Amino acid sequence: xxxKGKIIGGLAIFLCIASFPAWYMAASGKAxxxxxxxxxxSENQCVESAQYMREYHMQLMQQWRDQAVRQGDxxxxxxxxxxxxxxxxxxxxxxxxxxxxxxxxxxxxTGTAPNCWDCHNVPPAxxxxxxxx
Amino acid sequence: xxDMKFDRRSFLKLTALGLLALAARxxxxxxxxxxxxxxxxxxxxxxxxxxxxxxxxxxAADGCVACIAACHRVHNxxxxxxxxxxxxxxxxxxxxQAFPDQDNQLVAEPLKDRRVLILCNHxxxxxxxxxxxxxxTWRRDDGIVMxxxxxxxxxxxCMAACPYGSRSFNWRDPRPYVKTIDNGYPTRTRGVAxxxxxxxxxxxxxxxxxxxxxxxxxxxxxxxxxxxTGVHKLISSQFNLRRKAELGTLPQVYYLP
Numbered sequence: 425x426x427x428k429g430k431i432i433g434g435l436a437i438f439l440c441i442a443s444f445p446a447w448y449m450a451a452s453g454k455a456x457x458x459x460x461x462x463x464x465x466s467e468n469q470c471v472e473s474a475q476y477m478r479e480y481h482m483q484l485m486q487q488w489r490d491q492a493v494r495q496g497d498x499x500x501x502x503x504x505x506x507x508x509x510x511x512x513x514x515x516x517x518x519x520x521x522x523x524x525x526x527x528x529x530x531x532x533x534t535g536t537a538p539n540c541w542d543c544h545n546v547p548p549a550x551x552x553x554x555x556x557x
Numbered sequence: 558x559x560d561m562k563f564d565r566r567s568f569l570k571l572t573a574l575g576l577l578a579l580a581a582r583x584x585x586x587x588x589x590x591x592x593x594x595x596x597x598x599x600x601x602x603x604x605x606x607x608x609x610x611x612x613x614x615x616x617a618a619d620g621c622v623a624c625i626a627a628c629h630r631v632h633n634x635x636x637x638x639x640x641x642x643x644x645x646x647x648x649x650x651x652x653x654q655a656f657p658d659q660d661n662q663l664v665a666e667p668l669k670d671r672r673v674l675i676l677c678n679h680x681x682x683x684x685x686x687x688x689x690x691x692x693x694t695w696r697r698d699d700g701i702v703m704x705x706x707x708x709x710x711x712x713x714x715c716m717a718a719c720p721y722g723s724r725s726f727n728w729r730d731p732r733p734y735v736k737t738i739d740n741g742y743p744t745r746t747r748g749v750a751x752x753x754x755x756x757x758x759x760x761x762x763x764x765x766x767x768x769x770x771x772x773x774x775x776x777x778x779x780x781x782x783x784x785x786t787g788v789h790k791l792i793s794s795q796f797n798l799r800r801k802a803e804l805g806t807l808p809q810v811y812y813l814p
Contacts, residue, residue: 493705513740542746
């Protein structure tokens, strides 16, 4: 094998650079960082269980969207037989009063940018500052 | 049969026949479309929401815009202040603009000066629905021609198809142009078409459309177009006009001149 030293050396340098994000995070002590969304104090149960909401809230919201807009039925019956009005601003944000402290924390962490808020209103207290035309 | 040849000529013949057979299915589908059947048979049975606009009672000519203001307020319709980018759900125009086909050589004096409220006609045979490539707009069973903003890709075919100019397009983010945002209805975003929805969200809550509620002169009547209802009595008891009814769109906003 020719140029053994160069090849192994090169591979080692490559591995160092490729694994930079992992060991940099470990070295800076942020490896165990978790987003910490602020949960509502007024309620202790969302429309479904917390685990289900964590994993499937996007699917649930799409189901809500289709049911309310396409089928004209805006009543959701949860798996434990409670009824809710399908309304992002009126129902979700009634308990989750701060979009910035709830929705945005995880979305920013995972680098997702859902476009719900392009149209759906965030009640004024938490609305981002408007650009004057 | 060893001398039977599949020659060039019969190959071409069979190919042409095969292609013809492929074309038959779409042609049959086209003439058996339910929308065409519905258009030919008139309004479907069951619930059929409609509006009657009494032009004699309407005070738009005196500068009243209560209905327009109410509609645009509850639906967060922006005021962009630029005619090319105007968003209008409900607006008022002159008689000859609203009814170009009624613009006779001599129009009765009272009619000539009347202002006419114009809005989406919620057609029974809506051309906007036919052309929408994503089914973002569709006709509900109760007659409302709905818009699903989630699905709109902003191609504006619907705007080209609508003979009434009832649709508007968001050329820019409308939010900065909405004076006070009403949280009861979402705003729209750039690149989405929009129009009057007969206050579908208010009907679901058991309310009348915002324009009907705001009208103090009783010019607007809204309801199910079945015998016995207020709107049916009004329309069936006197001469009425519909905008460009000759196009066969079966508009459901009736004007009582």
